[in-house]
Amino acid sequence: MIETINLTKKYGSFTALDSLNLKIKKGTVFGFVGHNGAGKSTTFSILATLLSPTSGTAFINGFDVTKDPKQVRKHIGYMPDFFGVYDQFKTVEYLDFYGASYGIPKPEREILIPQLLELVNLSNKKDAYVDVLSRGMKQRLCLARSLIHDPEVLILDEPASGLDPRARIEMREILKELKNMGKTIIISSHILPELAEMCDEIGVITNGKLVASGSVASIQKQLQANKVIHVRVTSDIELAMLFFEDEPKISGLSKHERHDQTLLFSYTGSDDEQVELLKKAILAGLQITSFNEEETDLEDVFLEITKGVDFS
């Protein structure tokens, strides 16, 4: 379980993190989304005991990160957004070093390491030197490293950044597997869709503040109160414009810029009202070939949430 209470980090007059309150239940995959510099890595560094907060506190499995960092370290697997590897180590030696650092006895490490390499699909690279691995492989190796002491909580800072699409998919599959193993995972990304399908909950952070949090669906819903509807007609479009102009709860009526015979408007009515509107339009003689809501993907949601925030 991860909990932060009024977690704040200031660098001089700059507030990197402003009273962050999070509560992540055991076994949850929590996606932390925000633009670069929003405070994600700051939060993660505090959770990983690498940075002390200016005020507030955070708990991992009930241990206070500021008072009991030693215990916290035993319970977390941390993967930083940027990390280096000891180039002259072989893959197996790399993991063995960290295993030893966590006090895992040698015979156990010898059983554990092949299993971890199997999990991250690096079994065929066990005797390769770390510096010849591709970026995706290094990321996976680092993930395996963060799992070596079987932590209950995983803190993964942009684990898929800088990876090609194939490597991303591989990373995602591994994360799914970890989710199935019942790990509590907090994972960050500046790309929302990347996270959506594997997260139970997401939190959006901008300028150090948590601006939205909840399940992916609820956040999407929250923003879809204002939907955009596209209507395509075969009859005269001007007539259609006149019809919709008089209807209530419609705003921003306009013709589609790229598609002929299509108009679009914002609609604030409920689903039932929307059904009635369509019926009425057909009865009025409009020949409608399509009447659909614009797909708002998470990208739009993110842009919507962070709208009006000064990113500079």
Add this chain to the structure above:
Amino acid sequence: MKTRFINPVLNKEIKLRFRSFKGFLGVFFYLFALGLIAIGFIVVNTIFSSSAIFSPEQSRAMFMVLSFVQMALILFMTPGLTSGVISGERERQTLNILLTTPQSSTSIIFSKLISSISYLLLMMVSSMPLYSIVFLFGGVSPSLIVSTFSLYFVTMITIGSLGVLFSTLIRKTIVSSIVTYGITLFLTAGTAFLTIMIGEMFFYQNTQTVFPYLTAMVNPFIILLSTFEPYMTDEIQRQTGIDFSLVTSFIITYVVITILSLWVSILKLRPKMKAKKGTINSE
């Protein structure tokens, strides 16, 4: 029990150091430099001098030369080996990960120091056959050799600890190296210069001052010289009126510097976490 001595970081450091070709190259050049000087010394004293024999006195002189060169090499290499141990990990972005492991700061700092020192020790031990030339021709007592090597040991540990300290405090290895080399230069050339300058100044004024004692007692070269030629230190002690052994002062000062450096390094390696809750709302 075994794991207490074979610390993971120490194990890693030594493994990586000797896996790279640089590790062997270092030993090679170290021995090459020392060997060149030893042979050069013999050549100069036999071929280019009127007497064709190498006397015990000359052997003693060669021992002194070798010892000074070895001390200079140690002072030159220790900052290079230690001033990047922490900042280097930070620059390679491996430090964060290391710090999230449950290893104590103490064990990380000590492992880093010991691994660097053990490399220097290896060089020192591998240079011992060169000293056999000295034994062959005589002129030096075994106790002198023991005290010389003890002096090296104290010096490398102290300079090494300073290197580790600056490497912990300063983010960039290059800056940390410059600071460590700067301090090493001050402890050698700087204090030697001050000792002579101030010594001379007060000598002519015929007044007593403790200053030359203070600058001499931190200078490894002066201490090394005093083990060969004790009258040197007697002169400083006479001039300053301090009866306390210069070598003892040197060892005490260096041990104190070592302890302080390592203590601060251990404290500063990880961020200081607040212990009291009362401070939280004061911001």
